[in-house]
Amino acid sequence: MTQAPREEVTSVKLLDVPRGNEPIRDEILAAIAKVVDSGSFLFGEDCKQLEETVAKISGAKFGIGCASGSDALLLSLMALGVGEGDEVIVPSFTFFATASAVTRLGAKPVFVDIEADTFNIDIDCVEAAITNHTKAIIPVHLFGQPVDMPRLVALTKKHSINIVEDAAQSIGASIGGKPIGGFGDLGCISFYPTKNLGGFGDGGMIVTNDESLRDDLRMLANHGMRPRYYHHVVGINSRLDSMQAAGLNVKIRHLDEMTSRRQANASLYSELFADRGLGWWIEDPRSAVGDGHVWNQYTVRVKHGQRDALAQHLQQNGMGCAIYYPIALHQQQCFLDLGIGEIELPETERATQEVLSLPIFPELQPQEIEAVVDSMQNFFVSQSRMAA
Numbered sequence: 001m002t003q004a005p006r007e008e009v010t011s012v013k014l015l016d017v018p019r020g021n022e023p024i025r026d027e028i029l030a031a032i033a034k035v036v037d038s039g040s041f042l043f044g045e046d047c048k049q050l051e052e053t054v055a056k057i058s059g060a061k062f063g064i065g066c067a068s069g070s071d072a073l074l075l076s077l078m079a080l081g082v083g084e085g086d087e088v089i090v091p092s093f094t095f096f097a098t099a100s101a102v103t104r105l106g107a108k109p110v111f112v113d114i115e116a117d118t119f120n121i122d123i124d125c126v127e128a129a130i131t132n133h134t135k136a137i138i139p140v141h142l143f144g145q146p147v148d149m150p151r152l153v154a155l156t157k158k159h160s161i162n163i164v165e166d167a168a169q170s171i172g173a174s175i176g177g178k179p180i181g182g183f184g185d186l187g188c189i190s191f192y193p194t195k196n197l198g199g200f201g202d203g204g205m206i207v208t209n210d211e212s213l214r215d216d217l218r219m220l221a222n223h224g225m226r227p228r229y230y231h232h233v234v235g236i237n238s239r240l241d242s243m244q245a246a247g248l249n250v251k252i253r254h255l256d257e258m259t260s261r262r263q264a265n266a267s268l269y270s271e272l273f274a275d276r277g278l279g280w281w282i283e284d285p286r287s288a289v290g291d292g293h294v295w296n297q298y299t300v301r302v303k304h305g306q307r308d309a310l311a312q313h314l315q316q317n318g319m320g321c322a323i324y325y326p327i328a329l330h331q332q333q334c335f336l337d338l339g340i341g342e343i344e345l346p347e348t349e350r351a352t353q354e355v356l357s358l359p360i361f362p363e364l365q366p367q368e369i370e371a372v373v374d375s376m377q378n379f380f381v382s383q384s385r386m387a388a
């Protein structure tokens with residue numbers, strides 16, 4: 001029997017959230033319908049169940065749902081008492097929310113550089129940045145890749161500094177089998193729809209092993225109220241609602257499977273880059289600590305100043321890609337008046353010029369990855385010809 005010719009892939013999306021939700025759509029809708037019928041939209045069983053499951057997979061005792069990953073960071077710093085006069089060490093190569101949580105409390109973000117091979121915060125730079133004012137450090141497990149937490153925890157213990165893990169992009173990531181999120185005092189997770197456990201709107205969670213922090217977080221997320229209508233501090237209103245939790249309780253059952261598929265996709269990219277001899281043009285991302293990278297993003301470095309031209313070529317040819325992040329946080333307009341001065345973070349600045357994220361979502365098919373790599377190869381071949 002002759003095989004039907006394989007259909008040519010003419011475009012590949014960077015993200016395809018509906019494709020991921022489609023196989024479990026009925027289950028999700030049934031779970032959400034149950035909440036609608038119950039009339040109980042906050043603080044219900046669905047929230048409790050999600051908090052317990054997320055805490056467990058993060059190696060922590062408690063989970064505290066909140067409205068977003070950004071709020072999880074803000075609430076965590078509030079619970080640690082971060083405020084004016086305090087310094088919080090953060091990477092400059094990350095999403096804005098990591099640093100805005102610090103400035104919103106009147107504290108000073110101390111931006112430090114990243115490692116060239118992992119894009120994660122450079123722990124040598126963290127050590128050099130510690131002062132008497134350092135209250136906390138926010139390591140970001142960027143793109144799903146764990147920061148070397150055992151090393152960071154050992155460093156902060158020497159100085160009595162708190163750690164708030166920004167695990168927004170890395171639910172399920174681990175180091176030598178131990179999940180991230182529970183290494184620090186607090187771990188912050190985002191359920192933004194494009195995250196590895198993506199909800200149906202905004203949502204977030206904080207995980208912790210500390211009962212007293214858990215209680216403070218519950219109070220802070222509920223207007224600083226304990227008991228009802230008695231306000232100890234000025235908190236915020238930040239809740240994870242039951243509809244989000246119900247949908248996420250369905251999706252979380254598939255998280256391991258989705259993570260494995262992301263890992264397989266990452267391996268296929270690396271194999272194809274090696275097979276095609278593209279190493280002169282691009283550096284594929286490395287998994288440095290343990291095996292627990294969960295690949296929220298597959299981010300390559302494009303060498304020889306070709307990143308923007310390659311991105312344009314891919315987009316013109318229907319291949320999704322994106323630049324996370326085109327500008328470092330220490331160079332953002334809104335932080336210029338913080339008195340951080342003219343700092344130079346060479347690896348961070350180089351990353352903003354060289355990184356390019358390619359499609360990696362779990363449902364991506366091998367032929368789609370090949371199509372992306374084919375398109376990249378076509379671009380590099382044309383560049384070589386021009387140079388010849």
Ligand SMILES: Cc1ncc(COP(=O)(O)O)c(C=O)c1O
Pocket residue numbers: 068069070071094095097098140166168169189190191192202203204
């Ligand atoms: C590293 C990092 N921190 C924090 C956040 C904030 O999460 P959210 O969008 O849920 O507020 C994000 C989300 O984009 C993120 O990528």
